[in-house]
Amino acid sequence: MRIGELSEYTGLSRDAIRYYERMGLLESHRSPNGYREFGAEAVPWLDYVRTARRLGFSLAEITEHGAALKDAPDSAAALTALFAEKIAVVDERMAELARLRSELEERSGTGCPLRPQPGGTAVLDGATWRR
Amino acid sequence: MRIGELSEYTGLSRDAIRYYERMGLLESHRSPNGYREFGAEAVPWLDYVRTARRLGFSLAEITEHGAALKDAPDSAAALTALFAEKIAVVDERMAELARLRSELEERSGTGCPLRPQPGGTAVLDGATWRR
DNA sequence: GTAAACAGTGGAGTGCGCTCCAAGGTCAAG
DNA sequence: CTTGACCTTGGAGCGCACTCCACTGTTTAC
Numbered sequence: 001m002r003i004g005e006l007s008e009y010t011g012l013s014r015d016a017i018r019y020y021e022r023m024g025l026l027e028s029h030r031s032p033n034g035y036r037e038f039g040a041e042a043v044p045w046l047d048y049v050r051t052a053r054r055l056g057f058s059l060a061e062i063t064e065h066g067a068a069l070k071d072a073p074d075s076a077a078a079l080t081a082l083f084a085e086k087i088a089v090v091d092e093r094m095a096e097l098a099r100l101r102s103e104l105e106e107r108s109g110t111g112c113p114l115r116p117q118p119g120g121t122a123v124l125d126g127a128t129w130r131r
Numbered sequence: 132m133r134i135g136e137l138s139e140y141t142g143l144s145r146d147a148i149r150y151y152e153r154m155g156l157l158e159s160h161r162s163p164n165g166y167r168e169f170g171a172e173a174v175p176w177l178d179y180v181r182t183a184r185r186l187g188f189s190l191a192e193i194t195e196h197g198a199a200l201k202d203a204p205d206s207a208a209a210l211t212a213l214f215a216e217k218i219a220v221v222d223e224r225m226a227e228l229a230r231l232r233s234e235l236e237e238r239s240g241t242g243c244p245l246r247p248q249p250g251g252t253a254v255l256d257g258a259t260w261r262r
Numbered sequence: 263g264t265a266a267a268c269a270g271t272g273g274a275g276t277g278c279g280c281t282c283c284a285a286g287g288t289c290a291a292g
Numbered sequence: 293c294t295t296g297a298c299c300t301t302g303g304a305g306c307g308c309a310c311t312c313c314a315c316t317g318t319t320t321a322c
Contacts, residue, residue: 002268002269003268003269003270004267004268004269013310013311014268014269015310015311015312016309016310016311018270018271019309019310019311020309023309033269033270033317033318033319034269034270034317034318035268035269035270035318035319036269036270051227051230053309054187054227055187055227056185056186056187058308058309059308059309060308094225094229096182096185096186098225099182133298133299134298134299135297135298135299144280144281145299146280146281146282147279147280147281149300149301150279150280150281154279164287164288164289164299164300165287165288165299165300165301166288166298166299166300167299167300184279189278189279190278190279191278
């Protein structure tokens with residue numbers, strides 16, 4: 001498929017796709033006319049990239065992981081290890097979110113996380129913010 | 132406390148703290164000599180900011196939430212609603228992470244998420260990547 | 263055959279979130 | 293009274309992840 005079609009399927013701009021290719025996140029071969037040709041697997045891959053991006057992973061991190069996948073000897077063990085590593089990162093990030101969430105939830109119960117200051121401005125109350 | 136001390140406590144650079152102040156994320160009053168003076172509540176607030184940043188929230192989002200907190204009528208209900216909103220965003224992001232994680236985990240079980248291509252490059256197999 | 267839609271390239275520009283620097287003011291210690 | 297640590301401002305620069313643009317080539321539809 002050509003870049004426009006891929007763009008439609010993934011919701012990414014053509015420019016973004018070309019940029020990803022330059023960054024080594026994506027490969028294509030060229031038709032005789034010079035147009036990029038992408039395989040169908042590019043769609044789910046870019047879906048994955050988009051999700052990972054939204055969750056705060058940099059293109060470099062995603063590229064690195066992709067490269068590791070490609071370079072890995074095709075053994076189940078190596079791949080499992082790679083995925084386990086990525087899963088650990090994801091788990092860590094989820095734990096952070098859980099902490100943030102619980103902080104917010106705690107606050108949501110108490111009626112007063114704000115305290116007016118002499119200057120007229122209101123700021124978060126450090127004493128009650130901390131558990 | 133002055134900027135250097137705050138910087139030490141939070142692990143943020145002085146430049147970053149000044150930048151946050153310019154962006155309206157943080158307030159200070161000035162000593163007669165022009166130095167910024169921060170209250171103790173700045174420390175947990177910046178801790179929170181750092182956590183939220185790491186989790187992919189933009190400074191604008193964090194600022195907005197902070198501003199909403201300040202502008203809110205000091206009623207328990209309004210504050211609870213604000214926090215509930217933020218918690219919903221966090222929950223959504225956690226759900227995305229969970230999806231990413233489960234995709235990775237599934238993959239980790241199967242021995243072969245890679246398939247060699249005619250060109251000699253290996254790419255993710257779209258057919259098996261999709262559930 | 264011509265117009266529209268699509269593709270290519272290179273390069274400039276953008277917004278975010280800083281970082282670094284120069285030039286200078288403030289203040290406590292020796 | 294100098295030294296050094298700390299603070300101020302303004303402005304330049306940077307890395308990331310694009311986005312936009314001008315110009316050119318290709319394909320498709322009428």
